[in-house]
Structure formats: structure tokens, C-alpha cells
Amino acid sequence: xxxxxLRLRGSNIIRSMVKENSITLNDLIYPLFVIEGKNxxxxxxxxxxxxxxxxxxxxxxxxxxxTLGINNTxxxxxxxxxxxxxxxxxxxxGIIQRATKEIKKRFxxxxxxxxxxxxxxxxxxxxxxxxxxxxxxxxxLKYLQKQALSHVHSGSxxxxxxGMLDGMVKAVREVLxxxxxxxxxxxxYSAKYASSFYGPFRDAVDSSPKFGDRKNYxxxxxxxxxxxxxxxxxxxxxxxxxxxxxxxxxxxxIYKIKKEINIPLATYNVSGEYSMVKAAAEKGWIDENLVxxxxxxxxxxxxxxxxxSYFTKDYAMDLKNI
Ligand code: PBG
Numbered sequence: 001x002x003x004x005x006l007r008l009r010g011s012n013i014i015r016s017m018v019k020e021n022s023i024t025l026n027d028l029i030y031p032l033f034v035i036e037g038k039n040x041x042x043x044x045x046x047x048x049x050x051x052x053x054x055x056x057x058x059x060x061x062x063x064x065x066x067t068l069g070i071n072n073t074x075x076x077x078x079x080x081x082x083x084x085x086x087x088x089x090x091x092x093x094g095i096i097q098r099a100t101k102e103i104k105k106r107f108x109x110x111x112x113x114x115x116x117x118x119x120x121x122x123x124x125x126x127x128x129x130x131x132x133x134x135x136x137x138x139x140x141l142k143y144l145q146k147q148a149l150s151h152v153h154s155g156s157x158x159x160x161x162x163g164m165l166d167g168m169v170k171a172v173r174e175v176l177x178x179x180x181x182x183x184x185x186x187x188x189y190s191a192k193y194a195s196s197f198y199g200p201f202r203d204a205v206d207s208s209p210k211f212g213d214r215k216n217y218x219x220x221x222x223x224x225x226x227x228x229x230x231x232x233x234x235x236x237x238x239x240x241x242x243x244x245x246x247x248x249x250x251x252x253x254i255y256k257i258k259k260e261i262n263i264p265l266a267t268y269n270v271s272g273e274y275s276m277v278k279a280a281a282e283k284g285w286i287d288e289n290l291v292x293x294x295x296x297x298x299x300x301x302x303x304x305x306x307x308x309s310y311f312t313k314d315y316a317m318d319l320k321n322i
């Protein structure tokens with residue numbers, strides 16, 4: 001007798017009935033970039049349809065996102081006020097702090113996740129404080145605590161430390177708890193690889209390292225077991241959500257980690273992955289929406305609960321047939 005899996009593919013109805021995974025707006029997080037100034041909406045060359053917004057324009061954008069059904073953002077600040085220690089990142093009047101305050105004032109229910117890192121704020125472009133041409137891990141943690149506190153003082157709902165430093169989750173959890181912010185969750189960029197897929201993002205936020213690279217702190221793309229080690233350390237230190245980044249070339253890592261943990265797993269569908277799809281679509285080589293949907297579902301299928309993606313707005317518009 002021929003085995004006939006095709007029976008369950010006979011019509012739209014039966015196909016939907018046996019569908020194992022789907023993507024809703026509840027699964028997606030939308031990154032936004034905020035800059036100094038007024039009335040600015042600067043396109044990012046290498047990321048079609050993604051902009052740097054000044055705070056006033058950002059509020060218009062968020063208004064639009066809310067009508068599309070998007071209820072959150074992962075916010076990145078960009079400043080020209082860069083120095084050795086990234087002071088703008090923990091200044092109560094820094095770009096991210098002002099933006100967060102304004103967003104929460106206008107849209108108290110819009111969920112603001114803030115990226116905790118130094119690369120956008122330091123003049124050398126590295127993710128921490130430099131001593132002898134290398135990041136001083138433990139000294140950076142002290143600054144990270146200042147940054148964390150200033151973010152939650154401004155109204156951030158969730159903190160996402162992305163610097164891949166040892167002890168970063170513990171340091172952030174401790175400072176939050178000492179200051180009675182027991183209920184602010186931490187989403188850690190636990191398994192963040194030293195990836196070339198971040199190229200367009202570094203254009204967007206002007207955060208390329210001025211010397212060297214990030215291989216001293218981000219993970220080697222050749223490694224898999226080590227990703228699990230990083231994730232388990234972060235969970236032990238108090239992470240509420242862990243992350244794998246990038247997504248597309250790391251589905252095996254997502255799959256492996258999901259089997260070992262009992263907290264939500266996020267994955268970051270990074271800038272290079274987004275831009276490749278946009279570029280191929282512009283050339284007419286692929287169907288953008290179909291390829292995008294196939295990518296998003298592959299992250300879900302691999303085991304990701306949450307997907308951070310620049311495609312979120314496009315996806316939401318598509319759902320509404322806009
Ligand atoms: C670092 C950070 C990076 C991204 C998010 N946070 C870049 C890096 O490590 O250079 C990359 C995001 C993307 O490529 O979309 N703060």
C-alpha cells in the first residue's frame with residue numbers, strides 16, 4: 001500500500017488544520033532607531049524602509065505602528081556625543097532616555113525594550129570600556145549598571161543587554177533588584193555571534209569598531225556547544241528571556257537550545273538578513289513577501305518563541321492588506 005501524506009495537503013482548509021506553526025504580531029518585536037534633532041526621518045541606505053527618527057517623528061511612527069497592531073519596540077539610540085566611556089548611554093538626558101520618556105508619556109501601553117550596550121555611544125565603537133586595547137569586562141559592568149538604572153528610570157519596560165560580557169545579566173539583575181525594580185525582565189543576547197550579517201546595522205547606528213573586531217567578546221560562528229553554555233550561564237544569572245543572534249544561519253543553535261531550556265527563547269533576524277531579501281526583491285529575483293514569510297516561519301519552527309525583525313512592520317501591513 002502506498003503511504004499517502006498528500007491526503008492532508010488536498011485543500012486550503014485541511015492544510016490550515018494541520019499547520020504546525022504560525023506567526024502573529026504577538027511573536028514579533030520591531031527595532032526602531034532614534035536620533036537627535038527635530039523633524040528627521042533619515043532613510044538608512046542599506047536597509048530599505050527602515051529609518052532613523054528624531055523623537056518627534058518617532059512618536060508619529062509609533063502611532064502608526066499601534067494602528068497596525070504592533071505593541072512594542074526594541075529601541076536603539078544614536079548620538080554624535082560619543083566619548084571613551086559612552087556617557088550619553090547613562091545620562092538621564094541621553095537620547096535613549098529622552099526618547100523612552102516621551103514614548104511612555106504619549107503611549108503608556110506601548111512596550112519599550114531598550115538595548116543595553118556601549119558601541120553606539122563610545123568613540124572607539126566597542127561594546128565596553130577599553131583598557132590596553134581590550135574591553136575591560138568587569139569595569140564595563142559598573143557602567144552597564146548605570147546604564148540599566150537610567151533606562152528604567154526613564155520608563156523602559158524590559159532591558160536587553162547585548163554586549164556579550166561575562167556577568168552582564170547578573171550585574172543588571174543586581175542593580176535592578178537593589179533599586180526595587182524587581183519586575184523589570186531581562187532579555188539577554190546570550191548567544192550572539194561575531195557575525196558579518198550585522199553590516200547594515202552598523203551603518204544605521206554608526207557603531208563599527210574603529211580598531212579590531214568583536215571576536216574577543218562575540219561568539220565564533222563555528223561553535224555550537226558553547227552557545228548552550230552561554231545560555232545556561234545567563235539563565236543562572238537571572239535572564240528571563242534568552243536570545244540567539246543572528247537567526248537565519250543559526251537555526252541549528254535555536255533548535256538545540258530550545259530543547260534544553262524552560263524559558264522563552266528569542267531570535268534576532270538581523271540587518272544583513274533583512275537587507276539581502278530586500279535587495280534580491282528589488283532586483284526582481286525573489287518574491288519578497290513569500291520569502292519573508294518563509295524565513296519568519298523557519299525561526300518559529302526551529303524553536304524560537306519571539307522574533308526580533310525589521311520585517312515586523314511589513315508583515316503587519318501585509319496582514320491588513322495594505
Ligand atoms: C550591539 C548590537 C548589534 C546589533 C544589535 N545590537 C551589532 C553589533 O554587535 O555590532 C545588530 C543588529 C542587526 O544587525 O540587525 N549593540
